[in-house]
Amino acid sequence: MGSPGDFRRARERGPAPARVSIMKPAKVYLVGAGPGHPELLTVKAANLLKSGDVIVYDRLIQEEVLALAKPSAERVFMGKSVGRHDSRQDEIHELLARKAREGKTVVRLKGGDPFVFGRGGEEAEFLAGEDIPFEVIPGVSSALAAPMSAGIAVTHRDVASAVAIVTGHEAKKDQDRVDWGALSRIDTLVFLMAVANVRRIAELLVAHGRSPETPAAIVQMAFWHDEHAVTGTLATIADEVERAGVKPPATLVVGDVVRLREKLQGSQRDLRRRADRRSRFEPSPGADQLLRLATGAAGSQLLGFALEAAIFDQLEQACPAASLAPRTGLDAGALEEMLEALVALGLVESTPGGFRNLEIASRYLTSGSEQSLKAALLEQIALSTSWDALAGYARGGPTVRAAAPDPDPAAADGAGREALARFMAPAIVDQLDLAARGPILHVGWGGGAYVDAITRRWPDLSVTTCNPFHAPDPLAALAAHRRAGGYGCVVLSGLLASCARGEVDALLAAAADASDARGLLVLHDAFVPGSVLPPADLLLGALARHAARGGCRTWSTARLTGALRGLGYQVVTAAPVAAGTLLVTAERQARP
Numbered sequence: 001m002g003s004p005g006d007f008r009r010a011r012e013r014g015p016a017p018a019r020v021s022i023m024k025p026a027k028v029y030l031v032g033a034g035p036g037h038p039e040l041l042t043v044k045a046a047n048l049l050k051s052g053d054v055i056v057y058d059r060l061i062q063e064e065v066l067a068l069a070k071p072s073a074e075r076v077f078m079g080k081s082v083g084r085h086d087s088r089q090d091e092i093h094e095l096l097a098r099k100a101r102e103g104k105t106v107v108r109l110k111g112g113d114p115f116v117f118g119r120g121g122e123e124a125e126f127l128a129g130e131d132i133p134f135e136v137i138p139g140v141s142s143a144l145a146a147p148m149s150a151g152i153a154v155t156h157r158d159v160a161s162a163v164a165i166v167t168g169h170e171a172k173k174d175q176d177r178v179d180w181g182a183l184s185r186i187d188t189l190v191f192l193m194a195v196a197n198v199r200r201i202a203e204l205l206v207a208h209g210r211s212p213e214t215p216a217a218i219v220q221m222a223f224w225h226d227e228h229a230v231t232g233t234l235a236t237i238a239d240e241v242e243r244a245g246v247k248p249p250a251t252l253v254v255g256d257v258v259r260l261r262e263k264l265q266g267s268q269r270d271l272r273r274r275a276d277r278r279s280r281f282e283p284s285p286g287a288d289q290l291l292r293l294a295t296g297a298a299g300s301q302l303l304g305f306a307l308e309a310a311i312f313d314q315l316e317q318a319c320p321a322a323s324l325a326p327r328t329g330l331d332a333g334a335l336e337e338m339l340e341a342l343v344a345l346g347l348v349e350s351t352p353g354g355f356r357n358l359e360i361a362s363r364y365l366t367s368g369s370e371q372s373l374k375a376a377l378l379e380q381i382a383l384s385t386s387w388d389a390l391a392g393y394a395r396g397g398p399t400v401r402a403a404a405p406d407p408d409p410a411a412a413d414g415a416g417r418e419a420l421a422r423f424m425a426p427a428i429v430d431q432l433d434l435a436a437r438g439p440i441l442h443v444g445w446g447g448g449a450y451v452d453a454i455t456r457r458w459p460d461l462s463v464t465t466c467n468p469f470h471a472p473d474p475l476a477a478l479a480a481h482r483r484a485g486g487y488g489c490v491v492l493s494g495l496l497a498s499c500a501r502g503e504v505d506a507l508l509a510a511a512a513d514a515s516d517a518r519g520l521l522v523l524h525d526a527f528v529p530g531s532v533l534p535p536a537d538l539l540l541g542a543l544a545r546h547a548a549r550g551g552c553r554t555w556s557t558a559r560l561t562g563a564l565r566g567l568g569y570q571v572v573t574a575a576p577v578a579a580g581t582l583l584v585t586a587e588r589q590a591r592p
């Protein structure tokens with residue numbers, strides 16, 4: 001085994017990457033998140049959030065609720081965002097099925113209750129048709145919680161013995177399916193999705209016999225920091241809504257129960273709130289999101305350039321690469337390729353109308369967002385990465401080939417790998433169960449971070465770490481850490497992408513030798529070698545492909561699986577943990 005430089009020079013290209021498939025789909029939970037506040041989640045919803053591998057969430061989900069997810073959970077935003085992100089329902093279905101078939105427990109988190117105007121019924125129907133196991137967890141529906149938050153009980157012994165929950169969307173349609181005559185005779189009416197049609201709803205109710213003096217109230221953003229209620233009568237509520245500038249989400253309540261509001265308003269709310277209201281909306285991207293933003297050299301260069309060129313600022317509305325190119329002075333072909341790579345990094349989505357920001361990019365990467373991390377990220381990335389070559393390619397297109405600007409690739413590779421491994425360590429450890437696996441040997445980059453993350457969770461475990469790249473004879477250095485009885489788990493981090501095939505085999509054999517009879521082997525690596533700077537077009541294409549397929553450029557999952565099998569291991573998981581890296585865990589069946 002040689003130095004990192006030798007490794008890179010000797011690197012071979014492996015066959016096409018393949019993913020290890022897990023046949024039985026995992027379960028999908030359709031979970032109601034309630035009206036917003038985390039303390040209004042059910043205990044079951046909170047527990048599922050803490051354990052789910054993938055959280056697919058809609059717009060009206062507060063950051064504090066999402067923050068309950070485990071750090072390594074993949075969070076996928078699939079909702080409408082201020083009239084922009086109208087992810088189609090079939091895309092959501094496809095995503096739920098795909099993630100479940102990858103063996104990942106999916107938490108499909110919906111505002112309120114999944115079956116109250118939440119399209120939960122459709123998703124359940126789809127999953128049943130696909131033979132994917134699912135469970136529906138009810139949530140506190142805004143239909144009841146929003147009126148309650150404004151001091152309105154939707155039923156009352158004296159004034160209301162029936163309540164109807166109605167969509168406000170129907171009121172604007174030509175073929176309105178609502179029986180307005182029947183509805184106008186029900187004591188309490190709760191309209192969801194009604195802001196745009198309040199006037200029409202009030203007119204229809206009055207036209208069908210309800211008194212114009214019937215009290216009405218609209219409650220905006222119940223249980224959010226900017227909750228606001230407006231009251232009036234059927235005759236006045238539309239003007240009041242306009243005057244107050246009420247915006248969705250808001251719930252309209254019609255009926256005599258609204259009169260009780262004054263008496264019930266005194267109900268003291270005692271939900272835990274942070275002192276500073278703004279702090280509830282502090283930037284708090286999950287670990288998986290941050291990992292996507294720091295996916296080694298390729299991802300960092302791309303992100304650095306995209307931030308510098310203000311690409312995210314231009315993608316708040318869907319825009320094809322060809323239209324964006326002249327506005328940014330970039331080559332259309334190169335830009336298209338970069339945007340595809342941003343899609344692979346999970347920052348941007350590709351829609352029929354062009355590319356547009358996903359929620360993470362809107363929120364953290366645009367200049368105008370209150371939660372923007374743009375300046376901080378740019379500064380951070382600039383410290384470790386140069387994207388000059390990429391910028392040249394972006395401006396000049398595929399014909400411009402930049403010279404490799406790497407005077408000391410070995411040092412750059414080491415620094416990049418160390419930073420990436422350190423950054424990833426907590427999320428990797430989060431995916432492991434090492435309770436009965438001690439003692440642990442960590443080999444490679446990020447040793448200190450792995451030791452910290454492991455001992456924080458299992459304080460009694462003994463962890464030894466070594467980086468063979470720091471030694472003149474790396475295999476001898478590794479052998480020096482062998483212990484009688486072997487290690488219960490050996491973690492290899494950041495080594496494989498710099499190794500040639502023979503070197504990987506030697507490394508794996510040494511790791512197997514260091515393990516005990518039932519040892520767990522954990523491998524974590526980047527898809528693209530840290531210091532290698534092929535022409536930018538190749539780099540971006542490679543990153544997009546590797547991230548999409550879950551393979552590694554220098555060492556495919558299939559070959560890794562074969563080599564491990566030869567050493568008596570069975571691969572348990574082999575999947576991308578973030579867009580730029582791969583995690584493999586393998587269990588030893590018996591000593592070969």
Ligand SMILES: C[S@@+](CC[C@H](N)C(=O)[O-])C[C@H]1O[C@@H](n2cnc3c(N)ncnc32)[C@H](O)[C@@H]1O
Pocket residue numbers: 034035036060110111112113114115116117118140141142143146191192193194219220221222223224248249250251252
């Ligand atoms: C698509 S429906 C989903 C309803 C959800 N499944 C539930 O049970 O609450 C969205 C509508 O719910 C209402 N809504 C949701 N959250 C709300 C909140 N925090 N305050 C007031 N109304 C809310 C609004 O009428 C909004 O247009």
